[in-house]
Amino acid sequence: MLDGISGRRTTRLVVLALCAAGALGLSVADALAQGWGWWPWSQPEPRRIERDPIYRPPIDGQMPPGQSPPGQMQPPPQGQVPGFGQRMSSICQQLEQRLVAETQGSNQGRELLPKLENDMRTIDRNYRTAQLQLNRADCWDQFLFSRTLRRTPRCVQLANEVESARQRLADLEAQRRQIMGTGERRSFQDDIIRELARNNCGPQYQQEARRRDAARNPFSSLWGEEDEGPRGNPNQFGNLPFATYRTLCVRLCDGYYFPVSFSTLPNHFQRDSDVCQSQCAAPAELFYHQNPGGAVEQMVSVSSQQPYTSLKSAWRYRKEFVSGCSCKAAEYQPQEPGKEKKAEAPAAVPGGSGMTARAKTQ
Secondary structure (H helix, E strand, C coil), X not given: CHHXXXXXXXXXXXXXXXXXXXXXXXXXHHHHHCXXXXXXXXXXXXXCCCCCCCCCCCCXXXXXXXXXXXXXXXXXXXXXXXXXCCCCCHHHHHHHHHHHHHHHHHHHHHHCXXXXXXXXXXXXXXXXXXXXXXXXXXXEEEECCEEEECCCHHHHHHHHHHHHHHHHHXXXXXXXXXXXXXXXXXXXXXXXXXXXXXXXXXXXXXXXXHHHHHXXXXXXXXXXXXXXXXXXXXXXXXXXXXXXXXXXXXXXXXXXXXXXXXXXXXXXXXXXXXXXXXXXXXXXXXXXXXXXXXXXXXXXXXXXXXXXXXXXXXXXXXXCCECCCCCCCCCCCXXXXXCCCECCCCCECCCCCCCEHHHHHC
C-alpha cells in the first residue's frame, strides 16, 4: 500500500515538473518571438561610439568654429621655437587666429557696455514715466484685491508702452549679464593659451599660461617657479602679452600710410612687412599700434621701435605734395637725401571743400 502511495506522489511530481518546464519554454519562446533580449548573451554587444575629439583639424582650409576648445596636438620637434621673422607651424597659426577671435569677441562685448548701460538708463526712465502716466490716467478698475485694465484707446496705448519698455529693459539686462560673464557662454581663452604654450609657439604664451595657472592656484608659488608676469584677473585685455595690433605701411618720403592688418599678432609682423614692401615702390616701413586701445598717433616702427611722430616726414603728405613720392612704380622717382623736389600747391577744386586734386588721386 505504501508503495502505491509513493508511486502516485512521484508521478504527480513528475507531471508538475513537466508542466513547469513547458510553461517556462512557452514564455521564453513568446519573448523571443516579440524581439525581447531575455538572455544577457542573446544579443550582440553594442558597437561602441567613439567620442568626438575636442579639436578637429581644419577641413578644406577652413578654421574650426571659434567657440570650440582646442584639443591635444603633437608638439613640433625639439628646438623649433618660432619667433619674429620665422615661419610658424600651421598649428601655431591656427591657434593664434582662434585666440585673436576669442579675445576680440570678449573685449568687443565689453566695449559695448557703456552704450548698453546708457540705453538701459534711458529705457528705464521711459518705463517709469509710462508707468506713472498709466496709473494717473485712471485706467484700472479695482475689485477687492485685483484690478483690470480699462480697454480705452488711451489706456491700451499706455499699457503697451509700459510692456514694451519692460521687455526691452529685460533684454538689455540679459545682454549685460552675458557680457559681464554671468551668461552661459564659456571662454576658451585659457585652453588656447595652454595649447600655444605646449606647442612651443612662443615664450609669451608659456609665461601667460604659468601666470593664469598661478592666479587660479595661489599656493603654486610656494613650491613652483616664481613668475615675473603680472597677476590678477586673467581677462584684463591690457595686461595680456598677446594683445592684438593694427599694422600700417608708412611711406617714408612723405609720411603717408595705409592699413595692412586690422587685427594681428606680433608673430605675423614679418608677413605684414613683406606685404608693405610689395605694395609700395617708394621706401616704406611697417608700423603698428595696439587695437583696440590705441590710435594712429601712437604707432611705432616694427624694426626700430621709434614712434611715427619722430619721423621727419610725419604728416608731411598733409602739408605738401612731394614730387616723385608714390607707391606706384610708374610715378615713383628716387630722390637724393635733402634734395626732394617740392611741387607747387595745387589749386583747390572749384566748388569743393578745399580738397586738392592730389588728395583725390593719392
